[in-house]
Amino acid sequence: MTDETTTPTGVEPDRSDELLLPELVAHLRDHRTQLRQQWAERITDAHLLSSMTNQEVFSEATSVYDNYVEVLETGSVKALQHYARDLSERIIPRGVETHEVVGIVLLLRDVLARSLFEKYRDDFELLNQVLDAYEPAANRIANTVAVSFVEQRERVIRDQQDALLELSTPVLQVRERLLILPIIGVLDQDRAQQLTEQLLRGIRAHRAKLVVIDVTGVPDMDENVANSLVDTVTASRLMGADVIITGLSSEIAQTLVTIGVDLSKMHTVGDLQGGIEEAERQLGFRVSKVPDAD
Amino acid sequence: MPTDARAAPHLPLPASILKQGPNLIVSIHTALDDEQLLRLQHDLLERVGRDRARGILIDVAALDVLDSFAARTLTDLAYMAQLRGARTVVVGIAPDVAMTLVRLGVRIPLTQTALDLEEGLEWLGA
Numbered sequence: 001m002t003d004e005t006t007t008p009t010g011v012e013p014d015r016s017d018e019l020l021l022p023e024l025v026a027h028l029r030d031h032r033t034q035l036r037q038q039w040a041e042r043i044t045d046a047h048l049l050s051s052m053t054n055q056e057v058f059s060e061a062t063s064v065y066d067n068y069v070e071v072l073e074t075g076s077v078k079a080l081q082h083y084a085r086d087l088s089e090r091i092i093p094r095g096v097e098t099h100e101v102v103g104i105v106l107l108l109r110d111v112l113a114r115s116l117f118e119k120y121r122d123d124f125e126l127l128n129q130v131l132d133a134y135e136p137a138a139n140r141i142a143n144t145v146a147v148s149f150v151e152q153r154e155r156v157i158r159d160q161q162d163a164l165l166e167l168s169t170p171v172l173q174v175r176e177r178l179l180i181l182p183i184i185g186v187l188d189q190d191r192a193q194q195l196t197e198q199l200l201r202g203i204r205a206h207r208a209k210l211v212v213i214d215v216t217g218v219p220d221m222d223e224n225v226a227n228s229l230v231d232t233v234t235a236s237r238l239m240g241a242d243v244i245i246t247g248l249s250s251e252i253a254q255t256l257v258t259i260g261v262d263l264s265k266m267h268t269v270g271d272l273q274g275g276i277e278e279a280e281r282q283l284g285f286r287v288s289k290v291p292d293a294d
Numbered sequence: 295m296p297t298d299a300r301a302a303p304h305l306p307l308p309a310s311i312l313k314q315g316p317n318l319i320v321s322i323h324t325a326l327d328d329e330q331l332l333r334l335q336h337d338l339l340e341r342v343g344r345d346r347a348r349g350i351l352i353d354v355a356a357l358d359v360l361d362s363f364a365a366r367t368l369t370d371l372a373y374m375a376q377l378r379g380a381r382t383v384v385v386g387i388a389p390d391v392a393m394t395l396v397r398l399g400v401r402i403p404l405t406q407t408a409l410d411l412e413e414g415l416e417w418l419g420a
Contacts, residue, residue: 196396200389207409235392240385240408 020133025073027119028112036065039111046107048100052091060087061104064145068108072137077144084148092149092156101149102142109138169195171202177209178279179241180272184217192228196235203241210283211236212275216247226261233266242282243267246275309334311341317349317418318342318380319411323356331367338371342380349418350375353411355386362398372405382406385414 028035040061043049049057064087067080088101116134120127169191172180181199199211213232215221221229233243245268248256256263269275280287307330309322318341326334338350352368354360372382383406387395408414 196393197389200392203409204389207413209409209413231396235389235396238387238392238395238407239389240387240410240413 020130021072024116024130024134025069027115028069028072031115032065032069035111035115036061039065039108042107042111043104046103048103048107049091049096051094051096060091063087064104064108068112068141071141071144072134075137077140080141080144081148084145085152088149088152092153098146098150098153102146105142105145109142112138165191165194169198171198171206173206173208174212174276175280175283175285177207178212178276178283179203179206179208179210180212180214180276182214182217182272185219187218187221187225187228189224189228192225192232196228196232199232200235200239203236203239208241210242210244210279212244212246212272212279214247214272214275215245215252216249216272218247218249218252221252221255223259223261226256226259226263230261230263230266244269244275244279246270246272307334307337311338313341313345313347316347317351317415318345318347320350320352321356322352322354325357325359326364328363331364335367335371335374339374339378342375342378347380350380350382351411351414351418352382352384353386353414354384354391355388355410357391358388360387360391360395365395369405381418383408383414383417385410 036058040054040058043057043061044054049060052060063083067083071077071080091101113131113134116130117127120130169181169183172182174180179199179202181195181202183195187195199213202208203211213229215229229245233245236243243266245266247270248268269278277287308324308326309320309330312319312321318338320334320338322334341347342350350371352371368382368384372384375382385408387407406417408417
């Protein structure tokens with residue numbers, strides 16, 4: 001860009017960036033309605049944002065457009081960042097994908113660039129200068145929007161992961177002083193750790209004497225997980241609660257014996273029903289059927 | 295302060311030993327240093343003989359740390375008391391303490407444990 005200003009061809013009125021950018025902004029403001037319309041049409045043609053209604057697309061398009069022009073004018077992406085985060089928050093739950101968001105911003109960039117081509121098509125030199133001013137700003141905007149969207153999405157995913165982790169290990173009381181802990185899904189070190197913590201707190205809160213840990217829903221188990229299960233049992237014992245493990249599948253049983261995990265100190269029972277029955281026996285409950293129940 | 299305690303070993307321990315029927319109830323108020331732990335061990339074994347105790351209950355609910363030395367000392371104490379005719383139950387291990395002990399790999403069988411004082415007394419048959 002600096003080369004051009006120093007070239008001897010500069011007989012024409014020299015128009016620096018400071019003048020070009022306001023001119024550009026003014027152009028975009030003047031043609032706001034028409035360009036915005038064009039853009040919204042191209043979004044629909046490209047089948048982007050298909051999960052939103054045309055009206056919604058148009059009103060978001062208006063906001064994005066105005067923000068876009070403002071960034072070009074001020075050079076600051078602060079407000080845009082804020083808006084993009086806000087927008088992402090609104091559209092992520094509706095299933096809008098990353099490629100759609102990037103797509104619409106790139107479309108806007110193209111629509112605006114074309115209108116600039118159109119306006120300056122007679123003066124190639126000037127067009128070049130305009131584009132020099134326009135392109136970095138436009139790319140920066142695209143970047144900002146995309147990054148904000150992805151960040152917001154990652155935040156949503158993280159929150160959901162946390163929620164899942166909470167939900168995935170319920171500690172339930174089935175009888176006075178008897179807890180069950182059904183484990184469903186793959187156990188890893190983190191989850192085993194978190195599970196142990198929750199169980200220990202549950203033991204204290206419910207004054208449990210016995211815990212039945214059911215691993216029917218655990219597809220497979222490696223040495224680390226088996227050892228952390230042993231740790232869970234040991235820690236529970238330290239708090240005065242005994243543990244019965246139920247639902248070890250034949251595959252897991254074979255694996256555990258093959259890799260040589262010492263489960264001899266663990267009390268295991270075939271299935272959850274058996275485990276609860278055994279626990280009831282140990283706690284002194286006797287469950288009997290009322291004779292005329294059926 | 296631990297340094298003072300070491301300088302004057304006959305300061306009262308931050309733990310109380312109460313006789314209740316045939317049992318001794320030990321309540322530890324704050325974290326004990328190694329020297330205090332050994333003193334507690336010694337005092338308790340003395341009391342087992344003097345009071346003809348049949349059971350010892352150690353309440354560690356006030357502790358938020360239990361290091362491997364403390365765990366070891368308590369386990370040793372349980373064995374020693376056994377030799378003098380008293381059985382020991384440790385009660386009130388907090389969830390975090392239990393986790394830490396297991397994570398540190400303290401595999402010492404911490405003798406009998408129970409949730410709290412009430413449970414422990416029940417186990418001792420009080």
